[in-house]
Amino acid sequence: MLSRIIFNVIQVIVVLAFAPLIKGILNRLKENVQSKRGPSILQPYRDIWKLFHKDEVVSEDSSWIFRFTPFVVFITPIFVTLLIPVLTDYPLFFAFMGDMLAAGFILALGGFFATLAAIDTGNPYGPMGASRTRMVGFLAEPVFMIVFFTVSFVAGSTIPYIVQKHWVTPLANFFDPSHILTILAFLMLIIAETGRIPVDNPSGHFELAMIDESKGLEYSGRGAALMKWGGAMKFMVLCCVFLNVLVAPWGLAQGPEYWQVLLAIPLILIKIFILLLVLVVIESSLAKLRLFRITEFLGAAFATSVVAMITGLFFM
């Protein structure tokens, strides 16, 4: 029992420690594809370190929500990390507290507070970005629900640890059309939720075109650091859910030994690195969509998920 608690803590520490690194690698790879040298992969760590040592400026007209939000954004991915398989393929100490639906709700809570905080200060760009994020969010919501229904229907459970075993026992299940199409739909969902390129340009600096970034414009110092770190962790958590629950449940620790859990750390990083390569290819080969074309992108994701659901329902 004690070792399970320790593993859970290790899991949280891994997400805390490596989330900025993943962001850094992604940025570096994107620049490399554009034949630039790009920033160091450690740049996000330096940014966060720098921001923690700067003074924080908070608008006089903002309410407690503005001050409270960075902590919510920072803490929600950690809570999700307690529930999902990051390193082990068996439930850890806190995993009984919630299933995949709970993970989705907790992540949505962070997004909700970020939206409120963006509106709170009265900065004109904040509410604009917040409302756009909500637009993308409510278009992504049906996709998330259908994916969730399909996955839990096909696997017969909403617990991520049972779902991930279903896809590979027997191995033929891996080629289930509902599995492959769900992966496709969820990949599109990740792109939309984390504001990657066909939906939003994460490296853009033009406020009028921003969707996701403009919510954090008002933050400075410690608040900005927490928001950045929280965003990076959210991205890593989504990648872990995608890879460990949906795509490739291989490489997770199967036994209760310490070396197995520690070996799982480089393996999950390698898996995320491969996913990053895919994301970089997507981001470099597509142009950012116009705002009203996002409905079409997410409509395509919705169609994919519904096809996954239909094929899953009828070919059991």
Next chain:
Amino acid sequence: MSDPNLLLSFLTKLNALTGGVFLLVAFGLVAIRQMLTCLRLYVFQSLLLAISALILGYFYGSIHLFIVAGLTIIAKVLLIPWLLRHTVGYESYAKREISQAINIPASLLIALAITVFAYYIAVPMLAAAGAGRFAWVNLPIGLACLILGAFAVTVRREAVPQLLGILAMENGAFLAGVAIAPNLPLFAELAAAFDVLIIALVMGLLTMKIHRTLGKTAVGELIALKED
């Protein structure tokens, strides 16, 4: 792989996966804006049809289905794209925005409703006929693709995507056909393959004529008769 049951379950899943992607490509043919992408999607769909025919041919041990797969690859993957590229001018394919009678999210939703409808029709038939496990995949998806092709013809306003809609209908009919009647006479298959080629040729030439006369291929705008 020596266990026949394992092999069977793999083949079933692979066939189902082919069917699922086939259906997804049919959605693409309804809703993708770029004309060249539509043509590529059609080629991909034909390739999936050939794969499904190969899987079924291996399972049933039927030489007919291998010939069907070969004909599909020759006629639809190689000849039809070549024909369409050469008859319809390049500037039609360079177009990136195809106008549509119904906007794209709405037509996607209608396409989803059509798919559910196809299952609604097909499942009682399959249950009544006591169909095999391949027909459970191929018949509903083929039927859905048939209606989706018809829908694409209705909703598109450009000549080439409409033509691709007709060809997709034919693909859907074949996908259903290979599972229901794996021992269809070879003659019928040959005839169907040539039929499709002729359709593509005639409609390609017609499109070229429209393009020469009007300078565009937006047949949705041809609403009034005109006397010379």
